[in-house]
Amino acid sequence: DDDLVVLGIETSCDDTAAAVVRSSGEILSQVVSSQADLLARYGGVAPKMAEEAHSRVIDQVIQEALDKANVSETDLSAVAVTIGPGLSLCLRVGVRKARRIASSFNLPMVGIHHMEAHALVARLIERQLRFPFMALLISGGHNLLILAQDLGQYIQLGTTIDDAIGEAYDKTAKWLGLDMRRSGGPAIEELAREGDAESIKFSIPMKQHKDCNFSYAGLKTQVRLAIESRKINAEIPISCASSQDRSSRADIAASFQRVAVLHLEERCERAIEWALNIEPSIKHLVVSGGVASNEYVRARLGHVVKKHSLQLVCPPPSLCTDNGVMVAWTGIEHFRMGRFDPPPPADEPEDLM
Ligand code: KG4
Numbered sequence: 001d002d003d004l005v006v007l008g009i010e011t012s013c014d015d016t017a018a019a020v021v022r023s024s025g026e027i028l029s030q031v032v033s034s035q036a037d038l039l040a041r042y043g044g045v046a047p048k049m050a051e052e053a054h055s056r057v058i059d060q061v062i063q064e065a066l067d068k069a070n071v072s073e074t075d076l077s078a079v080a081v082t083i084g085p086g087l088s089l090c091l092r093v094g095v096r097k098a099r100r101i102a103s104s105f106n107l108p109m110v111g112i113h114h115m116e117a118h119a120l121v122a123r124l125i126e127r128q129l130r131f132p133f134m135a136l137l138i139s140g141g142h143n144l145l146i147l148a149q150d151l152g153q154y155i156q157l158g159t160t161i162d163d164a165i166g167e168a169y170d171k172t173a174k175w176l177g178l179d180m181r182r183s184g185g186p187a188i189e190e191l192a193r194e195g196d197a198e199s200i201k202f203s204i205p206m207k208q209h210k211d212c213n214f215s216y217a218g219l220k221t222q223v224r225l226a227i228e229s230r231k232i233n234a235e236i237p238i239s240c241a242s243s244q245d246r247s248s249r250a251d252i253a254a255s256f257q258r259v260a261v262l263h264l265e266e267r268c269e270r271a272i273e274w275a276l277n278i279e280p281s282i283k284h285l286v287v288s289g290g291v292a293s294n295e296y297v298r299a300r301l302g303h304v305v306k307k308h309s310l311q312l313v314c315p316p317p318s319l320c321t322d323n324g325v326m327v328a329w330t331g332i333e334h335f336r337m338g339r340f341d342p343p344p345p346a347d348e349p350e351d352l353m
C-alpha cells in the first residue's frame, strides 16, 4: 500500500491541535493545547482572544507533534489543515501556519472540513468501516445526521434548527455552578450520575416534527426555568453547595441529560429506518464529536443501533473532541484520491493567506 505521513492542524475553535498520522493508521503523535482556562475566566469564546491564544501556542504545538512523532518536515507527504467551519480568525492561524510549512518544504496541502474529519476519523479506528455508513456528529456548534455514501459524498438527513447539544450541556453546566475550567459536558455527565433522571419531566424537543432535525434551544429554556424555580444560585460553586442543594442540582443534570439524549435517540431511529430503505447495505452508525465521548450517550445509542442490527462506531474520547488526528487522517483519505492542492508559492504575501 501507500506509505504516507501527514501532519494535521486544527484551530477552528478553542483547541490548538496537531498530529502526525501514517496511512497505515498509526498515530505517530497527538498534541492538544486547550484554552479551557481562558474560557472559564471569561465565560465563553471571544474570537479575538481565541485567535491570540492560538497564535501564542501554534508553533510550539506543531513542533511538539513533529518531535514526538520523531519526524521532520522533510519526512511529510502532505500538510492537512481545517479550513472550516469555525471562527474565521482562528481558522486563519492554522491555515497560515500550514501554508508556510507547505511552501517552505514544497509539500502538497489538503484543506479539511471540520465535520467531515469528525466523521472519517472513525475509519481510522475501525478499519472495517466502509461506505455507505451513517454518522451522528454532536459537538458544541453542530448537530448533524448524515448518510456518508462515499468519500466527499454526504447526504444531510438532519441538522439543528437552533442550538447544538453540546451548547445545551455547556449552558446547563454554567447555570448549575459547575467547574468551568473544563468544558461543561463532562461535568454534567459526572453530576448526572448522582441524580434522579425521572425527577423533572422536561419535554422532548420537536415531538410533533416527524423529521430528523434537532432543536435544543427550548430544552435550554426549560432547564433555566427549572433552575430558577428551585432557587439554585450559580454564584455558589457546586463544591460549596449544601447536600440538599447538590442533590437538587444533580436531579436537574440527570433529567436534562436524559431528555437531551432521548432527542438524539428518536432522530437516529427515524434516520436509520429511512436510510436503510435507500441503502440497505449500511452496517454502521458512527457517533463522533465532543458529546460522543459521553458514556451515557454511547450506551443509549448502542441500544438504538442494536434494534436495527447495526454496529455503533464511536472513537475514543481523545478522538471525539477536537484533535489533529482526525484532520491528518481525513487528509490521508483525500490525498490518496488525488484531492489536494500544490504547495503554495514561496513569495505568497501574508495577507493572502
Ligand atoms: O467537537 P468538540 O470538541 O468541539 C466542537 O467542534 O464544538 O465538542 C465540544 C463539545 C462541548 O460542548 C463539550 O461540552 C462537549 O463537546 N462534550 C461533552 C462531553 N465531553 C465534551 N458533552 C457531554 N458529555 C461529555 N462527556
Ligand code: ZN
Residues within 6 Å of the ligand: 114, 118, 139, 289, 290, 321, 322
Ligand atoms: Zn469539533
